Amino acid sequence: MADETGATLSSNMSMKMMAEGLKQSSLTQDVTQSPIFKEVMVNLGDKRTVLDIGAGVGRYTAPLASAGCKVTAIEPSPEMISHLRETLARYEVSEVVNIVQASWPQDNLKSAEVTLASFVIQFSNDWVGFARAMEKSATNRCILAVHVDPIMYFMDKLWPIFHAEEPGPRMPGFTEIYPVLLEAGIIANVKVFEEQHGPRWKNAEEALPTISERLGVVGNREAMKQLEDILEDPTFGIFATRAHRVAMISWKPSTPA
Numbered sequence: 001m002a003d004e005t006g007a008t009l010s011s012n013m014s015m016k017m018m019a020e021g022l023k024q025s026s027l028t029q030d031v032t033q034s035p036i037f038k039e040v041m042v043n044l045g046d047k048r049t050v051l052d053i054g055a056g057v058g059r060y061t062a063p064l065a066s067a068g069c070k071v072t073a074i075e076p077s078p079e080m081i082s083h084l085r086e087t088l089a090r091y092e093v094s095e096v097v098n099i100v101q102a103s104w105p106q107d108n109l110k111s112a113e114v115t116l117a118s119f120v121i122q123f124s125n126d127w128v129g130f131a132r133a134m135e136k137s138a139t140n141r142c143i144l145a146v147h148v149d150p151i152m153y154f155m156d157k158l159w160p161i162f163h164a165e166e167p168g169p170r171m172p173g174f175t176e177i178y179p180v181l182l183e184a185g186i187i188a189n190v191k192v193f194e195e196q197h198g199p200r201w202k203n204a205e206e207a208l209p210t211i212s213e214r215l216g217v218v219g220n221r222e223a224m225k226q227l228e229d230i231l232e233d234p235t236f237g238i239f240a241t242r243a244h245r246v247a248m249i250s251w252k253p254s255t256p257a
């Protein structure tokens with residue numbers, strides 16, 4: 001679904017699933033230890049201002065605000081914003097975070113020392129425009145996080161089983177996005193690191209509704225049974241924790257605000 005700014009937003013089902021995954025990660029991971037959080041902190045100036053673009057449930061917004069940053073959280077999804085408010089309340093930082101319901105790019109916002117967009121640029125259909133707008137709004141540093149390994153890695157195995165003839169949907173990641181930024185003259189520091197992910201679901205019963213929807217097999221009894229059998233097979237490995245590679249792309253804005 002494309003909104004009027006050209007940003008691509010996900011379906012309600014995907015948004016719900018994304019929110020659940022982010023909330024789980026927000027509760028189980030200490031993001032203050034993440035290279036992304038540390039990169040924001042070392043690039044702050046006296047004002048300690050951050051634009052958290054596509055803040056989601058506030059995985060970074062809340063810990064940054066807790067660490068004394070003045071964060072503006074930009075988020076288009078009302079569903080995500082309600083989770084974001086919960087996270088801010090849990091961290092007791094609701095009063096110090098400015099929430100703006102909008103899609104990036106925005107040119108009517110006050111600039112910040114750091115613009116951060118963690119796992120957001122892949123939803124935009126203009127990666128260079130997205131990154132250039134981050135530069136315009138940052139005085140010190142622009143920081144992007146993108147997936148190196150696909151987040152729904154198991155879809156690469158499942159899709160051909162149910163749709164042998166069609167290529168599967170693929171969310172762009174580092175391999176696709178970084179060369180485009182480089183070509184546009186955005187020369188950045190890149191750090192690839194591993195995060196431990198999952199398991200998102202405890203068993204096949206829990207996983208089936210989301211995965212069957214993604215595969216477009218809901219209502220097809222035979223396919224649903226086949227999918228359930230695959231998910232229940234321990235060798236499929238979907239219910240194990242796994243290492244997931246992430247790239248942090250960080251650069252000094254060439255046209256400071």
Ligand SMILES: C[S@@+](CC[C@H](N)C(=O)[O-])C[C@H]1O[C@@H](n2cnc3c(N)ncnc32)[C@H](O)[C@@H]1O
Nearest residue numbers: 007054055056059077080103104118119120123
């Ligand atoms: C995968 S989540 C990442 C959330 C958060 N940055 C994090 O790392 O936990 C992506 C978020 O970006 C938001 N989003 C998608 N397109 C956007 C855009 N053009 N501008 C701002 N946010 C966007 C989605 O609504 C969603 O909340």
